[in-house]
């Protein structure tokens with residue numbers, strides 16, 4: 311093994327990492343290159359990637375078809391402003407998004423990151439209300455245990471406890487929260503699960519603009535998989551109360567949960583849909599907010615007559631080109647069979663963890679495997695323990711989880727699962 315790169319010590323002192331400190335930060339591992347499902351560290355070690363770079367690298371790294379899409383577009387132009395100009399990569403990406411997403415979502419707004427796509431969705435809901443003269447409808451209803459991003463509008467609809475509501479009290483708008491759905495994916499449906507949401511709509515209906523949620527899979531807020539009937543019921547409640555439904559599929563979009571979109575598990579279409587993460591196959595940042603003709607026509611049909619958002623790097627052509635290529639690649643493969651294979655392999659491979667005294671729950675849905683512990687892991691120790699076993703798994707809090715690239719083969723899935731079993735087995739018993 312070669313030594314750590316010469317810049318690493320300086321980097322650790324000067325560069326923020328996600329949710330990190332600059333004072334004696336926990337270790338970070340320098341990556342030299344990545345291909346397929348392998349991350350190659352600067353010291354020469356190779357890790358099997360269990361994270362798909364936070365849900366995004368669905369086809370693995372350094373994919374020839376995705377590289378070619380970026381290179382081809384780079385030879386034409388890396389970027390042009392989207393105000394007053396347009397280009398084929400944006401048009402062709404929007405076309406395929408309208409085609410593959412749930413019915414009725416016909417209008418596409420390209421944003422730069424997932425959080426911004428959520429801001430755009432919230433702004434759409436509020437402009438929709440303003441256009442209808444419903445100025446009292448400015449609050450959102452959402453679920454506890456949710457995660458929607460780190461910007462202020464998005465933070466305000468994240469779980470108030472695991473989100474940052476205490477730290478930013480007085481700055482964040484105060485929305486209406488209901489308990490997270492309790493009936494699990496795959497368990498018998500119990501209609502009582504929807505009652506808290508119905509009660510909240512009864513109590514706050516006249517002040518609500520929209521409901522925002524992560525359909526079926528709650529990601530960073532708790533890695534929780536709930537019953538699709540809950541989502542179907544939310545759709546009915548929204549229709550009855552005249553509320554817009556915003557589905558945040560930034561994590562779940564593009565097959566991750568076993569359906570192309572998590573909304574498909576319930577056969578519903580939201581009024582507004584947020585996409586990100588896997589959209590570009592993990593190549594670069596891009597997000598999209600889609601809406602239906604009713605919302606778009608309402609916004610554009612009243613003062614100020616335009617939708618009030620327009621980022622500098624809107625619809626970046628490199629990102630749009632690779633996103634279209636990634637979606638074509640997904641649809642050309644039998645993605646459902648691959649995700650189903652991963653689901654079965656993770657379910658079998660993680661099942662033995664249930665017997666460990668450190669483990670509270672094991673759950674798998676699509677290409678997502680979760681081992682929930684009784685106690686939070688020590689982040690100074692646990693990522694290193696995974697690296698020592700040749701895998702990249704980055705837990706948070708009490709959750710050890712994987713969402714590997716769809717191209718991960720059975721042998722690598724088994725290695726990921728046995729590493730999780732071994733590392734969890736080595737943790738202190740509560």
Ligand SMILES: *Cc1c(COP(=O)(O)O)cnc(C)c1O
Pocket residue numbers: 423424425426428457458459460524529530558559560561586587
């Ligand atoms: C990651 C995520 C976001 C935020 O996306 P960023 O690109 O990190 O801003 C929003 N919603 C959900 C469900 C996510 O998983």
